[in-house]
Amino acid sequence: MTSMIEAAEPTPGQTLPAPAPLRRSRFFPGLVFGLTFALLLSDYMSRQVLAAVFPLLKLEWGLTDTQLATLNSVVSLAVGLLAVPLSILGDRFGRARAIVAMAALWSVATLASAWASGYGELLVARILVGVGEAAYGSIGLAVVYLVFKPHLRSTLSGAFLGGGAFGSVIGVALGGMVAMRYGWRAAFIVMGIIGLVLALVYAFTVTEKRLREHAVPDVAAKLEPEGAALMTKARFRTLFSTPAVVMAYLGSGLQLFMTGTLLAWLPSFFNRSYGMSPDQGAKVAAIFLLLLGIGMIGTGIITDRVSRQVTQRRWTTSIIYAVLSLVFLVTAFSMAPGPLQLALLAVGAFFVSGPAGPAGAMVAALTTPSIRATAFATLALANNVLGLALGPVVTGRIADSIGLANALQIVPWVGLLAIGALVIGWRTHHSSLAKLGLTDTFGAVDTANGENLTNGADR
Template sequence: MDIHCIEQQTGGVRAVTAASRKYAWVVFALTFGLLLSDYMSRQVLNAVFPLLKHAWGLSDTQLGSLSGVVALMVGLLTFPFSVLADRWGRVRSLILMATLWSLATLGCAIATNYGEMLLARALVGLGEAAYGSVGIALILSIFPAHLRSTLTGAFMAGGAFGSVLGMALGGFVAVHLGWRASFGAMACFGFVLVTAYLFVVSDKRIAARFPDAPSTKRQASGMRTSLRALLAGLFSTVSVVCAYLGSGLQLFIMGAVIAWMPSFLNRYYALPADKAAAGAAVFVLLGGVGMVVCGVVTDRLCRNAPSRKWMTAIAYCLSSAVLLSIGFRLDAGAMQLVLLGAGILVVAGTSGPAGAMVANLTPAAIHASAFATLTLANNLLGLAPGPIVTGAIADRIGLLGALQIVPLVSIPAMLAFAVGRSRYARDLDRIDALRGAAATK
């Protein structure tokens, strides 16, 4: 009888574990879906660049600012909003953010001039500010630690996949129904996903199914971290700072290429707006696939030697710099497109290794804030200035000349990752010692 009871209890535990595992993937799928909406709303603008340029007579600098202002707002606000989300509830914060960016995208559809569009785009950035950092922190809190590079790479790849959908679908809708309809379609997609998220995911359900997750423990106990302690945890080592810097600098290239690839194909391959957007979407899709593949490869190569993740990041930087530099200097044609595709495949491969390093080098209880800091670096150093700087250079020497210069940003990114690698072992030992000391108190 006792044995039968034990077997029943064991079966119950297994059932709960299986149910929790399934629910974790449901949470991942819906959170990933909202990330798609995030980037669809952000990048649909790039698909209609040629149409806006013609309709309103905008310069390349103005077009770049409409793209870059979103990343700028994300960079400025991601940290404070992520700290608030850790305290207020991550799921509630994600729902509020998605609702705001969907409303702002609808505002883009009714803008009548450059100033109104710039304001609407800034509000899109306001809504999207902390979504990436809070979303990945939520996901990492309910999955095993050994999947961190894979999950981080896969989740961040959602930005590339969302960009693909935003540009391809946005270009198609713009040509057939007008550019305003493109923004309206992205807004509707966001509202549908927000509704689904609202009914399926909640902080209470996650806390009930994953009571051992650091984030749920922290929220349940009502812990509050002082600003001084928070900053100490976020910038406690040289290597974590290098991870922030290397990731942000490398994404400068990704941000520039995503924003300007439709215009590149339109100007140098004489493709109409919809075909240029669809062609650019293929390149961005390669970038997203590369983020996932590079994350998986990094986890497998570095399973028994985590420090190798720094070397994989350096390898991705070097490969992208060589391939893109050569590609943008070739004449228009098949060989140029092949090299550009290969370069874009690895250009954002650093996302997985950098995210894993940040997670390893910061306390689990402040992972939302840690990924907010990583997002801040990604946006202020990379995604925000990438389109703007490229547009400003393009006004002076042409878009092709600007894109030939952009891959050189990989050089300082490699230097940052190299310094991080040299300090990683001692920094990790120091963090482990501090954690051990804290546990004995």
């Protein structure tokens, strides 16, 4: 044993061999995406299971539509208000650890919802759900971006955001079935247990060390300042440094106003306008929410294909998606219940969240890697406060006055504001990149894709 140790020690003047390069697992990035996506499903299952039990809560506690909407929107409001500060903490103290802590909190809060004895207690539990979920979208997406190549960002953003719709589908459909058979409290228990199990699996599978070993280089890192003081100063300057990144926040948030409305109110719409039972309405609504999620992924893939060489096309596709959703949703809700209304609603649901994926990619292109979770948190702030929180409450308040069906004829017009913001972002795209010393013209660095382009072809 001694001779072996001595043989391994270098003699004076001897140079040690270079350390072997890190062996990266081909499957780890997929595992990271799969587990992060699964927790995202749990996030939205815990958030949207409430929509499935709206009719039961309204009957048992005599709640108004505004009160029901508040129980839903308070989660998105907490997410929006706390996303930035909690994401800063996640960037600083470890994203993988933050994800596990957040998942545990929202799962326990969901379990606590099952034991609420009245509106006030349930409201507090829902606020805690929002606190747990606050930074998950931003930190989770930053973790996924870390281990995948940059040219996949619109697809990854669309898929990741689409997970919110898929989680809503599961939460609404499964929650409705469980609630009708075992009561609405059992629905919250099921969602909470699922979240806790996934958090435990994540804790033992995805670690800070493994994320560092599998990190993919990002050309936007050249924008990073050196030194802690400069980094802190740059953190907030970069978040709002250009008109284009601000319009990405606003355009995405305003467009998700209608997404939030559909997530919260579709089960009740089918219950009231089509005379369906709560569980039947939840199942039919789940189909449309599934289309919404598929649309997020599909529009993200389309955007990545057409904008691979010219990133400004991300704005163009986003504008097209917003216009199509506005036209089809306004037309659908102006019609009487029937097959034609359902067909038009399906098309509108497919495109309504289309700008969300491209918005995430553009925010990534216009911010530095070390603050990307914070940048996504800023995007989440806009998405949740302007969209997912405001949409259901405004719709519920209008519904208390003129009925849900009539309210849904009015609220899609908010999409005009989203279209206006996206058009401004499109017009300021080049000047915003130039302000950062970047460009997406051929032969120069395309930050959004993380590649060099020469003569229109990938090098």
